[in-house]
Amino acid sequence: MSNDKGYVEPGQDFQRDTNYIEDRITADGSSGWPVEVGRYRLVVARACPWANRATIVRRLLGLEHAFSMGICGPTHDERSWTFDLDPDGRDPVLGHERLQEAFLARDPQYPRGITVPAMVDVPTRAVVTNDFAQMTLDFSTQWTAHHRAGAPELYPEHLRAEMDEVMQRVFTEVNNGVYRCGFAGSQRAYDRAYTRLFTALDWLAERLADRRFLMGDTITEADVRLFTTLARFDAVYHGHFKCNRQKLSEMPVLWAYARDLFQTPGFGDTIDFPQVKRHYYVVHRDVNPTQVVPQGPDTANWLTPHGREELGGSPFGDGTPPGPVADGEEVPAEHGAGGSVSV
Structure with a gap:
């Protein structure tokens, strides 16, 4: 399972x-x-x-x-x-x-x-x-x-109380919220889930409108937790889980934020879009009985300019980005942003 x-x-x-x-x-x-x-x-x-x-x-x-x-x-x-x-x-x-x-x-x-x-x-x-x-x-x-030299402090002690609250809301309303929509057992349950999800996404967009990352000027664990849902939103959750008020690419603040992270070493280089789609559309037979995997969407837009630098800050603050992906752990180039959409 x-x-x-x-x-x-x-x-x-x-x-x-x-x-x-x-x-x-x-x-x-x-x-x-x-x-x-x-x-x-x-x-x-x-x-x-x-x-x-x-x-x-x-x-x-x-x-x-x-x-x-x-x-x-x-x-x-x-x-x-x-x-x-x-x-x-x-x-x-x-x-x-x-x-x-x-x-x-x-x-x-x-x-x-x-x-x-x-x-x-x-x-x-x-x-x-x-x-x-x-x-x-x-x-x-x-x-x-x-930890490597220059590693970020992803769970800084002085931010933990606020971070824990933010991460809990991200978990219940967004990470789990998309599943609540996708596996709703009735129209009423789906309607409630849909409202909760997009209420939370609107809250996150407001929070991120004037700060580059969820906790301020540098990345933290909170950004990691939100990113993994956003990275799958248009490819899977929008259609497969009926989270379709808007695509992520139609939510300006969250879309720019997600691209900022995607283009940061350590984030986008872990995303394999064909594997993501194959998992959801094949394994969730109750949601997709035919197990047909969609060809789209085009993922090249993940590499377009995001403009979030204007908010200041930088992903790693005084630290440094990680080096190249370890041998044998690379995502095939054709499976990442701008690669083949075949599965």
């Missing part, structure tokens, strides 16, 4: 299952899982917005050397994500064919959803945590000894 996991009672709202393995990898090891270079493997899928957060934060902080990354294919069945992108259909480090194997190694009777992102303990090949929200905050706060 993906992080789309949840349920809809007939005629009711979509309810997300948020019951994750909440173990943490900590600097002092008090959790039982100490920070240790080379011990863990981050398992993601390019298609998943929740996993996309982890790929972005790992890259921004320069943690590629600290823990490796395995990439599942864009589709999955009812059992779990699979490593079908690897030459022999197995993750080369863990040896698993399915992410489910890592969860069953942890608990042979594991009863819940098999989700990405997941941090897996390489020696035991067992999952440590799939708590996506805490995971990226821990990348910022627990792995600091292994």
